[in-house]
Amino acid sequence: MLGGGILKGLAVTARNVVEGFVSKERLTTVQYPEERVPQVEATRDFPFLVFDGEDPMAGLRCVACQICEKECPPKCIYIDKSSDKKPDATGKPQFYPARFDIDISVCMSCQICVEVCPFEAIKMDVEFELSTNDRFGGLLYDKHKLAKSNEYYNHVHPTEAAAVDTKLAVERAKAAARAAAATQPKPAAVSPAPESGAQA
Amino acid sequence: MSSIQIADQIFVLLKHWLVGRVPVSLQPVVGILITVIPIICVFPALFAITTILERKGLGRIQNRYGPNRTGPFGILQPLADGVKALTKEDIIPANADKVVHFFAPVVLVMLVFLAYAVLPMGRNMAAVDLDCGVLFFFAIGSGTEVAVFMAGWSSRNKYALLGAMRAIAQMISYEIPLILSAVAAIMIAGTLNLQQIVTQQAGYSGIFPHWYVFTPWGFAAFLLFIISATAESNRSPFDLPEGESEIIAGYYIEYSGFKFALFFLGEYLGMFSISAIAITLFLGGWAAPFSFLTWVPSWLWFFAKLVTMILCFIWVRGTLPRLRQDQLMNFAWKFMLPMALVVLTSAACWRYTEGWQRWAISFLVVIIPYSWLGHGMMSNRKLEQRKYRFAE
Numbered sequence: 001m002l003g004g005g006i007l008k009g010l011a012v013t014a015r016n017v018v019e020g021f022v023s024k025e026r027l028t029t030v031q032y033p034e035e036r037v038p039q040v041e042a043t044r045d046f047p048f049l050v051f052d053g054e055d056p057m058a059g060l061r062c063v064a065c066q067i068c069e070k071e072c073p074p075k076c077i078y079i080d081k082s083s084d085k086k087p088d089a090t091g092k093p094q095f096y097p098a099r100f101d102i103d104i105s106v107c108m109s110c111q112i113c114v115e116v117c118p119f120e121a122i123k124m125d126v127e128f129e130l131s132t133n134d135r136f137g138g139l140l141y142d143k144h145k146l147a148k149s150n151e152y153y154n155h156v157h158p159t160e161a162a163a164v165d166t167k168l169a170v171e172r173a174k175a176a177a178r179a180a181a182a183t184q185p186k187p188a189a190v191s192p193a194p195e196s197g198a199q200a
Numbered sequence: 201m202s203s204i205q206i207a208d209q210i211f212v213l214l215k216h217w218l219v220g221r222v223p224v225s226l227q228p229v230v231g232i233l234i235t236v237i238p239i240i241c242v243f244p245a246l247f248a249i250t251t252i253l254e255r256k257g258l259g260r261i262q263n264r265y266g267p268n269r270t271g272p273f274g275i276l277q278p279l280a281d282g283v284k285a286l287t288k289e290d291i292i293p294a295n296a297d298k299v300v301h302f303f304a305p306v307v308l309v310m311l312v313f314l315a316y317a318v319l320p321m322g323r324n325m326a327a328v329d330l331d332c333g334v335l336f337f338f339a340i341g342s343g344t345e346v347a348v349f350m351a352g353w354s355s356r357n358k359y360a361l362l363g364a365m366r367a368i369a370q371m372i373s374y375e376i377p378l379i380l381s382a383v384a385a386i387m388i389a390g391t392l393n394l395q396q397i398v399t400q401q402a403g404y405s406g407i408f409p410h411w412y413v414f415t416p417w418g419f420a421a422f423l424l425f426i427i428s429a430t431a432e433s434n435r436s437p438f439d440l441p442e443g444e445s446e447i448i449a450g451y452y453i454e455y456s457g458f459k460f461a462l463f464f465l466g467e468y469l470g471m472f473s474i475s476a477i478a479i480t481l482f483l484g485g486w487a488a489p490f491s492f493l494t495w496v497p498s499w500l501w502f503f504a505k506l507v508t509m510i511l512c513f514i515w516v517r518g519t520l521p522r523l524r525q526d527q528l529m530n531f532a533w534k535f536m537l538p539m540a541l542v543v544l545t546s547a548a549c550w551r552y553t554e555g556w557q558r559w560a561i562s563f564l565v566v567i568i569p570y571s572w573l574g575h576g577m578m579s580n581r582k583l584e585q586r587k588y589r590f591a592e
Binding site for chain 2: 010017020026027031
C-alpha cells in the first residue's frame with residue numbers, strides 16, 4: 001500500500017526517541033568536558049623531553065646531538081648545543097641542550113624524532129588540551145615546558161616505557177661492567193679515573 | 201457564571217474589563233490593541249519554544265542529546281540564538297535591490313501575522329469573527345509567495361532565484377490540494393466561518409467527538425491537508441526551496457542577522473497558522489477530545505492540539521529525506537490533486553446519504569481510488585542497477 005514505507009520510517013524514528021530515554025547505550029555522545037573516553041595507550045600528539053631523577057634540567061636525557069632537529073620533516077625543533085659538558089643522570093659528562101624549542105603549531109606529530117633519538121630522550125606526549133591565547137609564544141615550547149619526568153612517561157605509556165627502562169638498565173649495566181673491567185685489570189690506568197670518581 | 205465558564209472565558213472577560221476602564225472614544229482602538237498584542241507576543245514565544253523542541257527532538261531521533269549547554273537542559277538556547285541574530289552584521293549585497301531586499305522579510309512576517317486574525321484559539325477567542333474566515337486565511341496565506349519571490353529576486357544571486365522559483369512552483373502546486381481538501385470540510389460544515397466550523401464539530405456521540413477527522417472523507421482530507429501544509433510551509437520533506445545541500449538555503453542565502461531571523465520566524469509562524477487551520481477544520485478546533493473533558497478551558501485544548509501538530513511536523517522532518525523536484529511535482533499533480541477531487545466526491549456522498557451506508561459509501565469512494573492510484577505509482581517504479589555514464 002502506498003504510504004506504508006513512511007509509516008515504517010516513522011516507527012523507526014519513534015523507537016530511536018523512546019529507546020534514547022530508556023537505555024543510555026543508545027546515545028553514543030560523550031559529553032566531553034564532563035565525560036571523557038578512557039585514553040588509548042598508543043595515543044600521541046606532541047613530543048616531550050624525558051628527564052631522570054628530581055631536577056628536570058640536570059636530569060635531561062637529551063645530549064643535544066641534533067639528530068631530531070635534522071630529521072624533523074616540518075623543521076619545528078630548534079636546538080642550541082651547549083659549549084660545556086655537564087654530568088647527566090648517570091654522572092657521565094655530556095653536552096646538553098642550551099636551548100631546546102619545539103613549535104607545536106608546526107609539529108605534525110609524526111613521531112620521527114622519537115624514532116631517531118638514540119638516547120630515548122624524546123617521547124610523545126598525550127596532553128591535548130593545549131589551547132592558548134598567544135598563538136606564537138604560547139605554542140613555542142621551551143625545554144622547561146617540554147621536560148617531563150620518567151615517572152610521567154611510565155604513567156602515560158606504561159608498556160613502551162617499561163621496555164625503554166629495561167633497555168636503558170641493560171645498557172647502563174653493560175657500561176658499568178665495561179668500566180669496572182677497564183679499571184680492574186689496570187688499576188693504575190689514568191684516563192677513566194675522574195669518571196669513576198664521579199660515578200661513585 | 202460557573203468557575204469552569206470563567207476559566208474558559210478568562211481572556212475574553214479580561215479584555216472586556218480592560219476595555220471598560222478606558223474612555224468610550226478610545227475603546228475601539230484599545231480593544232484592537234488588547235486583541236492584537238497577545239497574538240504578537242504568544243506566537244513568537246511559541247516559535248522560540250519550537251526551535252528548542254525541534255533541535256532537541258531531531259537530536260533524539262538521531263540518537264543525540266541536542267542543545268543542552270545554555271541553561272538547564274539547554275532551555276535558554278532560543279535566547280542565545282536571539283541575541284546572536286540581533287548582534288550579527290546585517291549584510292545587503294552590493295547589487296541587491298535594496299528596498300525589496302529590506303521589505304521581503306517584513307512583508308512575509310506581516311502577512312503571516314494577518315492570517316492569525318481569523319483563527320479561533322478558544323471559545324469566542326478569534327481576533328476577528330469573519331464570515332469568510334477560511335477564504336481570508338487562504339488569500340493571505342498565498343500572499344507569502346510574493347514575499348518569498350521578493351527575497352529571491354532582490355538578492356541578485358542565482359541560488360536565491362533558484363530557491364524562489366522552486367518555492368513558487370511548489371507553493372502554487374500544493375495550494376490546489378490544500379484548498380480542495382479544506383473545501384471538503386467546508387462543504388459538510390456549510391459555512392466559511394471558522395468559529396461555526398468548530399461549533400459544528402463540538403458535539404459528542406457517547407464520549408466521542410464529532411470531529412471531521414473521524415469520518416472516512418475527513419481522515420483522507422486531513423492527510424491531504426497536512427501533506428500540502430508541509431509543502432506550503434516549505435518544511436522537510438518538501439524543503440526544496442531551502443535545500444541546504446543543493447542550493448545553500450535558497451532564497452535566504454543573502455540574508456543575515458535579524459532579517460534572517462525574521463524569515464525564520466515567518467516560516468515557523470506560517471507552520472503554526474496552517475496547523476491551527478488544520479486543527480480548526482478537522483480536529484475540532486478548541487473542542488475537547490472526549491465529552492467528559494469539556495471542563496478543561498477551550499484555549500488549552502487549542503494549544504495542546506497545536507503543540508501536538510508541531511511535534512508531528514518535527515517527527516516527519518526527522519524521518520523523511522528531501523524529495524526531488526520531479527517527484528515533488530508528480531506527487532502534487534498526479535496524486536494529490538486527483539485524491540483531493542476524490543475526497544470532495546466522498547464528502548458529497550457523506551452529505552447526501554444516511555446511517556451506515558454513508559460510512560460504507562464514503563469509505564469505498566476514498567479507498568478504491570487510493571489503492572488504484574497507489575498501485576499505479578508503485579508499479580511504475582523500476583528498481584534496477586543504476587548505470588553511471590560518466591563516472592566509470
